[in-house]
Amino acid sequence: MKARATETQRKTRIQMENEERILDAALEEFSAHGFRGATIDRIAEHAGMSKPNLLYYFRRKQDMYEALIARLLETWLEPLKELDASGDPLPELQSYIRRKLEMARDFPRESRLFANEILQGAPRIKRLLESELKPLVDEKVEVLRGWMKDGQINPVDARHLIFSIWSTTQHYADFDTQVQVILGPDRGSEGRFEDAARYLETLFLDGLRPQTSKRDTPRVRTP
Amino acid sequence: MKARATETQRKTRIQMENEERILDAALEEFSAHGFRGATIDRIAEHAGMSKPNLLYYFRRKQDMYEALIARLLETWLEPLKELDASGDPLPELQSYIRRKLEMARDFPRESRLFANEILQGAPRIKRLLESELKPLVDEKVEVLRGWMKDGQINPVDARHLIFSIWSTTQHYADFDTQVQVILGPDRGSEGRFEDAARYLETLFLDGLRPQTSKRDTPRVRTP
DNA sequence: GAAAATATTGACTGTTTGATAAAACTCTAG
DNA sequence: CTAGAGTTTTATCAAACAGTCAATATTTTC
Numbered sequence: 001m002k003a004r005a006t007e008t009q010r011k012t013r014i015q016m017e018n019e020e021r022i023l024d025a026a027l028e029e030f031s032a033h034g035f036r037g038a039t040i041d042r043i044a045e046h047a048g049m050s051k052p053n054l055l056y057y058f059r060r061k062q063d064m065y066e067a068l069i070a071r072l073l074e075t076w077l078e079p080l081k082e083l084d085a086s087g088d089p090l091p092e093l094q095s096y097i098r099r100k101l102e103m104a105r106d107f108p109r110e111s112r113l114f115a116n117e118i119l120q121g122a123p124r125i126k127r128l129l130e131s132e133l134k135p136l137v138d139e140k141v142e143v144l145r146g147w148m149k150d151g152q153i154n155p156v157d158a159r160h161l162i163f164s165i166w167s168t169t170q171h172y173a174d175f176d177t178q179v180q181v182i183l184g185p186d187r188g189s190e191g192r193f194e195d196a197a198r199y200l201e202t203l204f205l206d207g208l209r210p211q212t213s214k215r216d217t218p219r220v221r222t223p
Numbered sequence: 224m225k226a227r228a229t230e231t232q233r234k235t236r237i238q239m240e241n242e243e244r245i246l247d248a249a250l251e252e253f254s255a256h257g258f259r260g261a262t263i264d265r266i267a268e269h270a271g272m273s274k275p276n277l278l279y280y281f282r283r284k285q286d287m288y289e290a291l292i293a294r295l296l297e298t299w300l301e302p303l304k305e306l307d308a309s310g311d312p313l314p315e316l317q318s319y320i321r322r323k324l325e326m327a328r329d330f331p332r333e334s335r336l337f338a339n340e341i342l343q344g345a346p347r348i349k350r351l352l353e354s355e356l357k358p359l360v361d362e363k364v365e366v367l368r369g370w371m372k373d374g375q376i377n378p379v380d381a382r383h384l385i386f387s388i389w390s391t392t393q394h395y396a397d398f399d400t401q402v403q404v405i406l407g408p409d410r411g412s413e414g415r416f417e418d419a420a421r422y423l424e425t426l427f428l429d430g431l432r433p434q435t436s437k438r439d440t441p442r443v444r445t446p
Numbered sequence: 447g448a449a450a451a452t453a454t455t456g457a458c459t460g461t462t463t464g465a466t467a468a469a470a471c472t473c474t475a476g
Numbered sequence: 477c478t479a480g481a482g483t484t485t486t487a488t489c490a491a492a493c494a495g496t497c498a499a500t501a502t503t504t505t506c
Contacts, residue, residue, distance in 0.1 A: 014453070014503080032343055037259030040494065053454050055495065090432060112342055115397070119335055119342070120255055122400045129404045137405050153431045159405055160422035161431075167394035168387045174338070175390070177345045181352045182360050182382055199383035207430035208376045208384075209313060235482070237473085263464060276484055278465065 019057055021047045023071075026064040031112040034120060035065055062124075069117070069125055072110050073132060079103065080162075083140050089147040090205065093165075097200055100169035105193050111173035137162060165204070172196055242280055244270045246294075249287040254335040257343060258288055285347075292340070292348055295333050296355060302326065303385075306363050312370040313428065316388075320423055323392035328416050334396035360385060388427075395419055 011019075025047035029038040040061055044054040058064045079099040084092055104111055117125055137159065144158035172179060172192075183192060234242075248270035252261040263284055267277040281287045302322040307315055327334055340348055360382065367381040395402060395415075406415060 012452070012504085018453090034257045034260050034339075034343075037257050037343075039492080041492080050455060051494090052456080052496085056453070059495085061494070093431065115338070115342055116257075118398050118401050119338055120257075120260075122404075126400065126404065129401060133401075134404055151433055154425065154429060154433050156425050156431070157418050157422045160419055161426070163394055163398075163402065163405075163419075164391045164423070164426055167390040167398070171386055171390035175341050175386075177349065178341050178352060178356075179386065181345075181349065181357055182386075195380050196383055196386075199380045200387070202377065202379050203384070203387055203426070203430060205430045205432045206377060207426060207428045208316065208379070209428045210374055210377050235473095237483070241483090262462080264462080273485065274464090275466085275486085279483070282465085284464065 015057070018047075018049070021049075022054055022057055022064065023068060027068055027109050027113060030065060030068065031109040031116065034116045035061075035124070065124065068113060069128070072114060073125075073128060075103070075107070075110065076114065077132065077136055080136060080140055083143060085143040085146065089152040093153070093204065094201060097165055097169060097204060098197060100165060101172065101193070101197055101200065104169050104171075104173035105189075108173035108176060111170050115170065115174045168200055168203075238280070241270075241272070244272075245277055245280055245287065246291060250291055250332050250336060253288060253291065254332040254339065257339045258284075258347070288347065291336060292351070295337060296348070296351060298326070298330070298333065299337065300355065300359055303359060303363055306366060308366040308369065312375040316376070316427065317424060320388055320392060320427060321420060323388060324395065324416070324420055324423065327392050327394075327396035328412075331396035331399060334393050338393065338397045391423055391426075 022043065025043045026038070028046055029043045032038075038061075040051055040054065043064070044051040047054060058067070079096055082099070083096050122129060140162070141158040144153070144161065147153045148155040148158070179192070187195065245266065248266045249261070251269055252266045255261075261284075263274055263277065266287070267274040270277060281290070302319055305322070306319050345352060363385070364381040367376070367384065370376045371378040371381070402415070410418065
């Protein structure tokens, strides 16, 4: 029987293992070269199997891509989902930023896959963005607006605020090559992450304008 | 005689016109699909000429790409070059941010070309980044540090500050598709630009933490 | 341990792609 | 107006590519 028939059926041990290996290799290729730039041959080679064998599990190139995207979006939206309306605004935002930054550190290939897709006009996931991402953002925008109304955070355009969190954090995954050129090899990747986290915290909380008067909330400093 | 011989020679009217059309078409394709994803056929079609004719002007695919990159980097670094050590820190930064945002608005294809290249590990311009971008950043980092020492801007990691300016501004070009999905069609592209500019100004100057005490510098507000 | 189900392979197909050669055409300077 | 430089096209190629198929090998199930 065909492995990928339409009926739902239990997956074999070998099936699960191989699909895993294939998707990992596919992620590597797609995130580095985009959909068109990636080739089945290279994915197969990277997964350590023959092309026909790979195509036995994923009949078309696009099937791999779609499997990756579906899986990715879940993970991707999670941090935003956790933004809690009943929490303290500033800590909530701080931990959202930190979570996004952690994702850029821990899942750079996923971030680049996503970036590639959007960069190319999101031809394959525009619908998903409209049906999944948009409503979630709309919901969280209301949360942010509530906080602004209460004076708990500065009144700004909530959607652009979200954009700036996305862009600053994902930058460390998507533009990693450039970041490394600029920062040089001195600072290890762990140190880089902490520098970035610290910087973003200051930026999003206080901006660059120096304070002459004392703050109501004291800053946390490592001792 | 061959059009692209190594010797420097005057370019024909036809040569100039065609190279222009080709590079424009190439920019369109490369920025949308990356180097590997773009095809000479499509570039030729988009430029309105036959493939062999195109290859008469640019003998290899890579030649077009390199011509575009060379041209791009000049434009790209200009705003940062203009950051003036002797100017007022906050207005200097504000106008740097605004210039970068204008570039994202006016040259989105160039921005995406660059993003694509970095995303794929910058295989073709890593050297250029090291020889051109890195020294420039190093120089401007010193400028920023000077300002921080004087207490004219908050003390933060200067390199990460630059990253955050790059990422937040270029986001509007590179992730335009996503931005449009989130913002919806209500707000025209001109309005979007102004919203983004206003938001980024607040973010970089003051951050999100609300001020209970009065500021030394009054905020500019539209009346 | 044999039958059935699943997995793997090699050989292949039609197409797209980057690139070339040479013939044919067009423009322009004198 | 013509000779030669400059431009364009037709025809072509080899390699890379997505995807198929039938035959073979391996696992799982009973």
